[in-house]
Amino acid sequence: MNKNTVLIIDDDVELTQLIEQYLSTNGYQVFAYHNGKHINEHIDLHQPDVIVLDLMLPDIDGLTICKNIRSSFNGAIVMLTALGDDIDEVTGLEVGADDYLAKPVKPRVLLAHLRAQIRRQTKIQQVTQESCIFCFEGKIKLDAGNRTVLNGNENVSLSSAEFDLLWLLAKQVGHIVKRETLHEKIFRLPYDGIDRSIDLRISRIRKKLGDDSKVPAIIKTVRNVGYQLAT
Known part of the structure; x- marks a missing residue:
């Protein structure tokens, strides 16, 4: 059985490592990057089922990335933010995010959301x-x-x-x-x-x-x- 693939784009190295380890333990194939460079190349290379995308990155904001990749990426996009502001959630959903979680996010909570998104993707194939x-x-x-x-x-x-x-x-x-x-x-x-x-x-x-x-x-x-x- 093929593992579901998760691509994480987040500049918080410590949190990323924690999430990567937790998801890997639970049967996911995880690839992590700490900036928004070459995002399309990463998608083409890893063919992720879900992208976990931080709102605030050092070189480009997550909203811009989400907007740029949404037309060509058919998988789920889960956005993370530390701001906790409703306007960011609204904007994130409008540019194509499928889910939205506030940081610091507990790995088990993220896992539950990833599973929900992957079940939705499976349903899409049936539809x-x-x-x-x-x-x-x-x-x-x-x-x-x-x-x-x-x-x-x-x-x-x-x-x-x-x-x-x-x-x-x-x-x-x-x-x-x-x-x-x-x-x-x-x-x-x-x-x-x-x-x-x-x-x-x-x-x-x-x-x-x-x-x-x-x-x-x-x-x-x-x-x-x-x-x-x-x-």
Whole structure:
């Protein structure tokens, strides 16, 4: 059985070594670098399943790296930050991060998140066997095989996590999907009632689809319940 591969980009040498040792002990193949140089070469060389990316690096910030690689890297990106500021989480999710953890992160907590992301990636492979789904009076087409979204004749560029979320809504088009259900299916972790990751992703998807954020017609909000994709 092939080991899952994790690429760590973090300038905290001590923390990186601790995480690398812990993940290796738990069956992962880990490669660690302490700056953002040659990131595309590292990805091509190691073909990681997940990238763990520090927000603050000595030569380039993690948000810029995430934005630059998101269009070509289909695996999960987990961002780390010591700032603990909501605006960074929002920005990180908007440029394509799949998950977000505050430093100092405990190795076992990171491991749980990595496992959740890898389970999600496995689910993606199963989804590719499913057919296309049309919604919003046939104007929007989701193709699971190619993981593409068309809004009319225009291609909509979604991150991996954004596509997964929209696909979950599409599979129950016309029906209300609870927020906690979406959270648990996307992250494979229980919903704590506070986390805003699903809401942030919905907001980002609406923007990319051209949906009115104040009076949305494509993805409707059902107050205190969840979301509904229009048929």
